[in-house]
Amino acid sequence: MTLLEVRDLRVTYPGGAAAVRGVDLTLPAGRKLGIAGESGCGKSTLALALLRLLPAGTEVSGRVLLDGEDVLTMRWGRVRAVRWAGASIVFQGAMHSLNPVHRVGDQIAEPVLLHRRASRARARALAGELLERVGLSAARATAYPHQLSGGQRQRVMIAMALACAPRLIVADEPTTALDVMVQAQILRLIEESVTGHDLGLIMISHDLSVLARTCDRLAVMYAGRVVEEGPAGAVHERALHPYAAALSAAFPRVGDPASRFAPRGLPGDPPDPAALPAGCAFHPRCPVAREECATDDIALREAAGSRRAACVLVPGTAGGRPVPGTAGGRPVPGAGRGDRPPDGPPADPSGRTA
Ligand SMILES: Nc1ncnc2c1ncn2[C@@H]1O[C@H](COP(=O)(O)OP(=O)(O)OP(=O)(O)O)[C@@H](O)[C@H]1O
Numbered sequence: 001m002t003l004l005e006v007r008d009l010r011v012t013y014p015g016g017a018a019a020v021r022g023v024d025l026t027l028p029a030g031r032k033l034g035i036a037g038e039s040g041c042g043k044s045t046l047a048l049a050l051l052r053l054l055p056a057g058t059e060v061s062g063r064v065l066l067d068g069e070d071v072l073t074m075r076w077g078r079v080r081a082v083r084w085a086g087a088s089i090v091f092q093g094a095m096h097s098l099n100p101v102h103r104v105g106d107q108i109a110e111p112v113l114l115h116r117r118a119s120r121a122r123a124r125a126l127a128g129e130l131l132e133r134v135g136l137s138a139a140r141a142t143a144y145p146h147q148l149s150g151g152q153r154q155r156v157m158i159a160m161a162l163a164c165a166p167r168l169i170v171a172d173e174p175t176t177a178l179d180v181m182v183q184a185q186i187l188r189l190i191e192e193s194v195t196g197h198d199l200g201l202i203m204i205s206h207d208l209s210v211l212a213r214t215c216d217r218l219a220v221m222y223a224g225r226v227v228e229e230g231p232a233g234a235v236h237e238r239a240l241h242p243y244a245a246a247l248s249a250a251f252p253r254v255g256d257p258a259s260r261f262a263p264r265g266l267p268g269d270p271p272d273p274a275a276l277p278a279g280c281a282f283h284p285r286c287p288v289a290r291e292e293c294a295t296d297d298i299a300l301r302e303a304a305g306s307r308r309a310a311c312v313l314v315p316g317t318a319g320g321r322p323v324p325g326t327a328g329g330r331p332v333p334g335a336g337r338g339d340r341p342p343d344g345p346p347a348d349p350s351g352r353t354a
Contacts, residue, residue: 002065003029003167003200004050004087009062011045011054011224017273019045021224023062024300029167032194032201034211034232036247037221040270043204046221047172050202051089052079067167084115084164090157090190092173097157098145104156105131105141108163115164130159134189151182155189162193168200169193175210187214208248212236220244223271223281226300230307240309243282280311288313 004027011020019042027033035043048054050064052071064071066086071079083089091097099107108130109123118126128138134155145153154174161169171190175183191214194201205211211218211232218235220228220243228241239245246266268285271277277284283293292312300310 001029003027003031003067004202005063005065006050007063007065009046009049009064010060011042011049012059013045013055013273014057015274018276019224019273020049022299023221023224023226025219025226025229027168027200027202029200030194030198031217032191032203032215034208034215034218035202035204035221036206036208036211036218036244038206038247038270040273041221042224042273043206043221044172045224047089047170047202047204050170051083051087053083053089081115084111084166086166087168087170088161088164088166090154090161090169090171090174092176098153100145103142103144104148104153105143108141108156108160111160111163126163127159130162131156133162134159134193135185149182150178151186154178154182154186158186158189158193166199168202170202170204172204173206174203176205183210190214208236208244208250220247223276224273225281225310226308227282227311228307228309229300230303230305230309234305234307240303240307240314241311242286242288242313244309246287 004025006023006025009020009023010018012018021042023046025033035046037043045054049060050071054060060072062072066082069082071082074082098104105124105127108127109120112118112123112126113120116123124141127141131138131140136152136155136159140148140152145156148156158174169190174190175186178186187210190201190203193199201215203211203215208218208220212235215232217230218228218232219226220235220239220241222243228235228239228244230240235244236248239248243266250266266285271281271284277294279292279294279296280286280289280298283289286293290312296312298310298312300308303309303314
């Protein structure tokens with residue numbers, strides 16, 4: 001059964017930044033979707049749009065169907081109910097999301113009081129149960145946020161997100177501010193919190209390897225678009241889109257020592273969403289761009305293996321060709337960066353093709 005269906009979602013901020021440009025995503029109930037991409041590619045904007053949390057004056061169009069109900073057109077009263085009981089969000093940096101002057105137990109109990117119409121005593125008891133569910137003692141309910149470590153605060157945020165038994169959790173960079181050991185614990189906790197409870201998860205991160213470990217499917221965003229989407233392992237290990245391949249290569253793969261020596265980073269920055277280049281938005285940075293990429297804007301389309309990609313060079317897509325300069329999903333060192341003949345095929349010093 002489909003839990004979330006996003007259709008042609010577009011978000012433009014006041015001032016003209018087209019932060020999300022026609023995103024289509026589907027999340028079946030109980031499944032985990034990771035959304036990856038560099039800073040500024042529109043991940044957080046997408047998350048905020050799902051729950052109608054964008055600033056006033058922002059233009060939003062498309063459809064966000066949660067259990068078949070369109071979040072974008074529902075009345076505000078209904079939106080408020082949906083924000084806790086339908087879908088709740090865990091942000092990065094719990095210190096900024098928690099109220100410093102209230103005890104954490106009261107902060108967990110508040111949505112329960114408001115949205116589950118529980119008595120104060122029942123809400124307090126539930127807050128204790130939720131703290132235990134996220135690996136803290138119920139006695140921590142009396143603590144203030146500053147009395148907890150970063151990892152403990154993020155556990156409190158997860159307890160709050162679970163408080164009204166939502167159908168969907170949206171986690172936006174939930175482990176970014178945490179050290180590596182705590183990151184692993186929080187990821188495990190998020191996974192356990194959704195698995196077996198039939199909850200859907202949308203997890204946002206710039207780190208594709210983190211998402212690949214946690215999620216069933218991955219969507220890679222660039223300049224407000226999904227440029228590749230498919231099974232998590234396949235996208236991480238054998239990305240089809242040159243941007244997804246570069247992003248994947250930027251993070252070493254667990255159990256693959258060779259990936260530590262893969263080329264890191266991609267020269268340049270994502271484009272300004274208020275002044276996007278013509279054609280494929282990635283073409284100015286693309287190591288394998290062709291002449292037509294400067295003019296043709298390729299939509300996301302089906303590729304082999306239950307995948308979708310938005311690149312003229314991707315095999316399996318209509319008119320697509322293999323992506324020279326990538327091997328096993330990683331860009332081949334030396335490919336691109338202007339070192340190809342202007343009219344010929346992209347340079348591929350290794351002689352390999354994907
Ligand atoms: N309130 C706003 N007004 C105008 N532009 C904005 C606003 N919020 C975000 N943007 C712009 O929209 C684009 C997408 O930002 P967004 O935060 O969604 O990206 P992101 O991929 O989540 O990045 P990060 O990982 O840094 O949060 C960026 O260019 C950003 O500058």
